[in-house]
Amino acid sequence: MTGGLHLPPKESEGVVVVGAGLAGLFTALKLAPLPVTVISAARFGEGASSLWAQGGIAAALSEGDTPEAHAADTVRAGAGIVEEKIALLMAREARERIEDLLSYGVAFDKDLEGRLAFGREAAHGRNRILHVKGDMAGRAIMHALTAATRQTPSITVLEGLFARDLVLHDGSICGVELVPADTSRARGFILPTNAVVLATGGAGQIYGVTTNPREARGEGVAIAARAGAVIADAEFVQFHPTAIDIGRDPAPLATEALRGEGALLINARGERFMRAVHDDAELGPRDVVARAVYDEVMSGRGAFLDCRPLGTRLPEHFPTVAAACRAAGLDPVREPIPVAPAAHYHMGGILTDAAGRSTVDGLWACGEVASTGAHGANRLASNSLLEAVVFGARVAGDIASSWRPAILKAAKRAARPAPLGVKGGGSERAERTLRLTMAQEVGVIRDGASLQNALATLAALEGKNAGDRRLANMLVTAKLIVAAALQRQESRGAHFRRDYPLPDERFAKRSFLTLDQAEAIAREAREAVAPARRLRAALGRAALPA
Ligand SMILES: Cc1cc2nc3c(=O)[nH]c(=O)nc-3n(C[C@H](O)[C@H](O)[C@H](O)COP(=O)(O)OP(=O)(O)OC[C@H]3O[C@@H](n4cnc5c(N)ncnc54)[C@H](O)[C@@H]3O)c2cc1C
Numbered sequence: 001m002t003g004g005l006h007l008p009p010k011e012s013e014g015v016v017v018v019g020a021g022l023a024g025l026f027t028a029l030k031l032a033p034l035p036v037t038v039i040s041a042a043r044f045g046e047g048a049s050s051l052w053a054q055g056g057i058a059a060a061l062s063e064g065d066t067p068e069a070h071a072a073d074t075v076r077a078g079a080g081i082v083e084e085k086i087a088l089l090m091a092r093e094a095r096e097r098i099e100d101l102l103s104y105g106v107a108f109d110k111d112l113e114g115r116l117a118f119g120r121e122a123a124h125g126r127n128r129i130l131h132v133k134g135d136m137a138g139r140a141i142m143h144a145l146t147a148a149t150r151q152t153p154s155i156t157v158l159e160g161l162f163a164r165d166l167v168l169h170d171g172s173i174c175g176v177e178l179v180p181a182d183t184s185r186a187r188g189f190i191l192p193t194n195a196v197v198l199a200t201g202g203a204g205q206i207y208g209v210t211t212n213p214r215e216a217r218g219e220g221v222a223i224a225a226r227a228g229a230v231i232a233d234a235e236f237v238q239f240h241p242t243a244i245d246i247g248r249d250p251a252p253l254a255t256e257a258l259r260g261e262g263a264l265l266i267n268a269r270g271e272r273f274m275r276a277v278h279d280d281a282e283l284g285p286r287d288v289v290a291r292a293v294y295d296e297v298m299s300g301r302g303a304f305l306d307c308r309p310l311g312t313r314l315p316e317h318f319p320t321v322a323a324a325c326r327a328a329g330l331d332p333v334r335e336p337i338p339v340a341p342a343a344h345y346h347m348g349g350i351l352t353d354a355a356g357r358s359t360v361d362g363l364w365a366c367g368e369v370a371s372t373g374a375h376g377a378n379r380l381a382s383n384s385l386l387e388a389v390v391f392g393a394r395v396a397g398d399i400a401s402s403w404r405p406a407i408l409k410a411a412k413r414a415a416r417p418a419p420l421g422v423k424g425g426g427s428e429r430a431e432r433t434l435r436l437t438m439a440q441e442v443g444v445i446r447d448g449a450s451l452q453n454a455l456a457t458l459a460a461l462e463g464k465n466a467g468d469r470r471l472a473n474m475l476v477t478a479k480l481i482v483a484a485a486l487q488r489q490e491s492r493g494a495h496f497r498r499d500y501p502l503p504d505e506r507f508a509k510r511s512f513l514t515l516d517q518a519e520a521i522a523r524e525a526r527e528a529v530a531p532a533r534r535l536r537a538a539l540g541r542a543a544l545p546a
Contacts, residue, residue: 015195015399016176018163018220021048022138023367023388024199025145029104030396032154034403037191040159041181041200045146047215049201049368050385053138054255054320055121056131057101057389058382059094062118065126067091074383077123077285078376079493080508081233086354086373090383090390097389098130104144108132121381122256122283129382134317135255141385163219164188164469166196166227166363173227173362179470194362195399198224198350199392202368203237204250206478207343208439211243211253217470218477220369224350225476225515230359232371232512234477235484236347238379238494239444241265241289242305243342244324245297251342252324254305256381259283261317262309265293266336267301287378287494290341294444297340304336341444345384347375347494348484351512356395364399366391373510377493427468430461434474442482447498451486452529455522458482476515483518484511486525 014035017024020042028036041047060070070091075082102108108130111117118127132140149155160181167175173196179188200220204212225231242258242265243251259265259282265274277292278284284292296303307314307321314332315322325332349371356364356372367388374387434457441454458479465471488511490504491497513521 014193015197015403016191016193017197017199018176019048019199019201019367019369020044020157021199021201021367021388022050022141022145022385023201023369023392024197025142025149026100026389026392027197027199027366027396028155029145029148029152030393031400032152034154034400036155037193038149038155038157039161039163039176039178040157041162041215042160042213044157044159045142047213048142049138049204049212049216050388051138051142052211052213052253053141053385054135054253054318055257055382056119056129056137057098057141057385058121058124058128058380059098059130059386060091060126060128061095061098061116062127065118065128067094069125070094070128073123073125074374074380075376077378077380078374079378080376080503081492081510082376083373083510089354090372090374090387093390093393094386097386097393100393101141101144101389104148106132106141106144108137109134119257120260122260122280123285123380124382133319135257135320138385162470163198163200163223164473166223166360168227168360171228171361173360195403196363197356197395197399198358198363198365198369199367199388200369203346203477203481204343206434206438206474206481207237207443208435209243209340210250210343211240212250212343214250217474218346219470219473220365221346221349221480222473222476224358224360224363224365225480225518227360227363228514229363230351230512230514231480231484231518232348232351232373233375233377233484233510234348234480234513235488235495235511236375236377236493237343237442237481238286238345238347239290239294239341240344241286241293241341242339243344244321244328245338245340246324246328246330248328251340252321253342253344254307254321254337254339255318256286258305258307258310258314258318258321261313263305263307264309265289265339266304266306267296268304269301273301273303285378286381287496290444290494291496293339294341303339305339306336307332308334308336343439343443345379347371347377347379348481352391354394355398356391357398364395366395376510377495427465427471430465430468430471431474433457434461434471434478438478438481442478442485445496445498446485448486451482452525454482455479455486455525456529459522459526479522480513480515480518483521484513486521487511487513
């Protein structure tokens, strides 16, 4: 463990895992005894979505349940574009991975007879969600894995460093460029390696309202895309319908399980608006509920989660939610909680195969930053923690079977550590504009015009902030999301277009984009709207009084 270190190590420590959330740590542990360096943007054990997972982890292990049934629910939730083989292998490998987590000391909740207790969540046909102390699963799993990591001599953790770029030699990975997270004028360095695993989590922070931690800036997708990797399903961003709307960034989450336990969605007039929208009312699919909440908020009627039916069960079973409300001066046992949709999970990401390999030689990805095809257009609740451990183990297995120290020596020669200036600070305004634009134009509901507006704003931000490469990474990921959303002229799962409100069979497939292709789409879109903009501007000038 190397706390607060900002100096380049003399040489690579072997495989470099970027990200210290569930996917990164699980991969590193599974790689032992191979030498691994884990890069943690925040202090070790902080700054990861994994810590905040309240619902739990899905695994078809209860009596009468089967991996096939779990896979079928996953495929259904994914709205027609899930890779069925991937969903099935993920469901099948859940047993072994849960056994791993138990062996690391995760104390999943048990029933009175001491057997694992399985909860239910929306769109799961069976009770198959493992919890820890109600809503503490993420924290408990991460505590167990950080402790295990600390006890594993083959793992070195470098804290407070952001990966900003990949270094390539003849099309293969030979290093990763790192910069300190906490200073604006610090120097970066290159860590040589021939095997990089990107496990940088989600991209929620490119949106104005998100449940994701500050570190979830979508940089992994951008870094990989700039190295030439194919990005899949970028347009599919899941919005959680019930982020607690108390002006906090990130927004605390009121987990879906509350609605499972009887909490109701009402507007300021006290009306239950979900009954008119979906047969399952509050327990309808996440994207449907998110759009209905969005409509109520945008219409000015407001949206609230009424947890009063739960009474004192709320603080007992959902201590995290109760604490977030109390901190904002709300008493959820007595008053409805204001809620709004928030960017929550990115189904899209770096295209990977069943072994977690990207399309770039020497680059693997797992966890939320990857797109394995398991989630399609909509992630089934509690499948992401499962995906992180299943593919973390697969990535480790694949690297362990092919990693050679001799190749590493060549990589070290190709990429000697080099100090790099970092331009930073001053970009806060640009970042705010980006986040606002993504929320307004590329959010729960999009259309062709809003997506074109977004592309124009992204281009302007790129032009004005060319020196800030961390912001540039956020802009690249945003561009990939917008370009893919513009291409998908239909509505499917979490991607809803006002101008194409129905699914279209012609688009019933995954999307794949390189950065060059996204740039071309963005250019074309800007050129298409430029004459109309010039005309509007000219008409505006003509209408002005002389
Ligand atoms: C509030 C909340 C509740 C959730 N509840 C559930 C749930 O109940 N069940 C479920 O299955 N899923 C849930 N999810 C989703 C799930 O938590 C995530 O998808 C999953 O934890 C992702 O794991 P990960 O390891 O890929 O990413 P993370 O856990 O986010 O870890 C990413 C790591 O990468 C680091 N990082 C980021 N960028 C860089 C960079 N450029 N350089 C270096 N390091 C970097 C981060 O600091 C972090 O250490 C929830 C998500 C949120 C936000």
